Amino acid sequence: MPKISIIVCTFNRAQKLGDFLNRLESHVLKSNLDVEIILVDNNSSDETPKILAEYKASSKLTVITVYEIRQGANYARNTGIKNARSQILVFTDDDVDFTDTWLVDFSNYLEKHPECQVITGKIIPKFTLPKPEWLIDRMLKVYGQQNYGESSIDIQFPDFPVEMNMAIRMHVFDLYGEFSYEYSRDDKSLMSNDGKFFFYRLSQNKEIVRYIPGACLFHIIPEIRITPTWVIRRYFWQGVSDIAFEHLVSRQHKLKELIDSLSDFIKLLNQLRNGHISPRRILWHWHGLPVSSKAWHAYQWGVVSRKLGLK
Numbered sequence: 001m002p003k004i005s006i007i008v009c010t011f012n013r014a015q016k017l018g019d020f021l022n023r024l025e026s027h028v029l030k031s032n033l034d035v036e037i038i039l040v041d042n043n044s045s046d047e048t049p050k051i052l053a054e055y056k057a058s059s060k061l062t063v064i065t066v067y068e069i070r071q072g073a074n075y076a077r078n079t080g081i082k083n084a085r086s087q088i089l090v091f092t093d094d095d096v097d098f099t100d101t102w103l104v105d106f107s108n109y110l111e112k113h114p115e116c117q118v119i120t121g122k123i124i125p126k127f128t129l130p131k132p133e134w135l136i137d138r139m140l141k142v143y144g145q146q147n148y149g150e151s152s153i154d155i156q157f158p159d160f161p162v163e164m165n166m167a168i169r170m171h172v173f174d175l176y177g178e179f180s181y182e183y184s185r186d187d188k189s190l191m192s193n194d195g196k197f198f199f200y201r202l203s204q205n206k207e208i209v210r211y212i213p214g215a216c217l218f219h220i221i222p223e224i225r226i227t228p229t230w231v232i233r234r235y236f237w238q239g240v241s242d243i244a245f246e247h248l249v250s251r252q253h254k255l256k257e258l259i260d261s262l263s264d265f266i267k268l269l270n271q272l273r274n275g276h277i278s279p280r281r282i283l284w285h286w287h288g289l290p291v292s293s294k295a296w297h298a299y300q301w302g303v304v305s306r307k308l309g310l311k
Contacts, residue, residue: 002036002062003088004107004167007080009040009073010094014047020094021055028061031103036062038083042076043069073163073194074179081173089173093164097126097218105214106167117207118168118199120161121215122147129226134291142234144219148211155211157203163195165217176201183244190237196245228291235295239302240311247306261307264300 006028010017021039028035037059039052049067056063068079081089090106102121109119125143144162148155155161180197202209224230289297305311 002086003034004090004103005036005038005080005084005086005088006090006092006103007038007040007077007084008092008094009042009068009076009080010044010048010052011042011071011076012044012046012048013094014044014051017048017051017094018055020096021051021059023097025059025061027098027100027103030100031107033103033107035103036064036085038064038066038080040076040080041065041067042073043067043071071188072181074181077163077194078178078181081170081178084170087170088167089170090167091163091165092217093219095220095222096164097220099214099216099218102215102217105212105216109212109214110167110169113210115208116210117172117202118161118166118209119215120146120155120166120209120211121217122211122213123162123165124216124218125221126218127221127226129223132226134228135226135231136292139231139292139295142231142238143221143225146211148213150213152210152212155209157199157209158196160196160199161209161211164219165215166195167215172202172207176205176207180248182248183241189240190234191244192234192238192241193245197248200245200249228294231291232294232298236298236302236305239299239304240306241302243303243306261304264304264307 006024008024013020024037028037039055041048041052052065056065064083066079066083068076077091080091088107088110090103105121106119110116113119123144123146125140125145144164146162146165176198178198179195182197183191183193199209302311
């Protein structure tokens with residue numbers, strides 16, 4: 001039985017998938033750890049199945065390839081869990097690169113700290129283009145940036161690990177179930193908070209979820225995501241996602257929520273108008289806002305849209 005199962009879910013990234021698999025294989029071989037790699041094809045329509053099959057046939061590692069027809073990151077992750085044979089599951093994505101000690105850091109820390117059920121590490125966005133000036137530091141969280149400093153620290157809910165960089169003991173899923181199917185990012189949206197309900201359950205049972213400064217990886221950001229349009233859309237869906245979680249754990253009375261939502265809608269509309277009546281002037285005002293302000297508006301519109309049942 002392998003010591004660690006690395007679970008990677010992939011969807012329609014055939015163009016870059018081969019390079020990622022080579023990076024992953026090189027990293028695992030250098031670690032000298034007993035590892036199996038579980039690759040979950042989440043209903044891809046490109047050359048992904050062919051690339052996975054070729055990689056499995058040529059790899060020096062134990063590779064398991066599985067297919068999950070249900071679209072969504074959590075469907076794919078849970079399929080990976082079902083096929084894993086190890087007691088330590090490491091989750092990452094197919095658009096990352098690794099620091100030299102990433103996997104060893106996870107393995108060593110879990111061995112030394114049996115009280116920890118989940119550990120996560122630092123995530124640094126790595127842009128394929130120069131970072132634009134409008135993309136200020138506090139907005140980098142939409143790219144998965146995670147940095148709690150240079151010391152280990154327990155993560156307190158509502159904070160929770162970014163799903164692309166975490167190690168979880170298998171028995172945790174036996175105790176608390178898998179990742180929620182209630183909402184999960186798919187190819188039709190930028191829904192977020194995939195793991196939030198899972199970590200909510202862990203927090204309710206006072207399980208330890210810890211950040212360590214090691215186990216660091218780089219999240220590779222393609223050109224298409226380094227645009228105001230993508231960032232604003234991502235903020236909108238974050239607002240939708242946050243309310244989706246609230247509805248999952250403690251939904252208030254529908255009539256009260258509807259009244260509150262309509263009130264919020266009017267307030268947002270007035271903020272957007274900035275005192276103007278002419279649609280042209282409102283549009284000019286919008287275009288003149290910094291991207292960070294547009295992102296804030298987009299988040300608030302996402303919140304209202306979900307509350308009103310529009311998303």
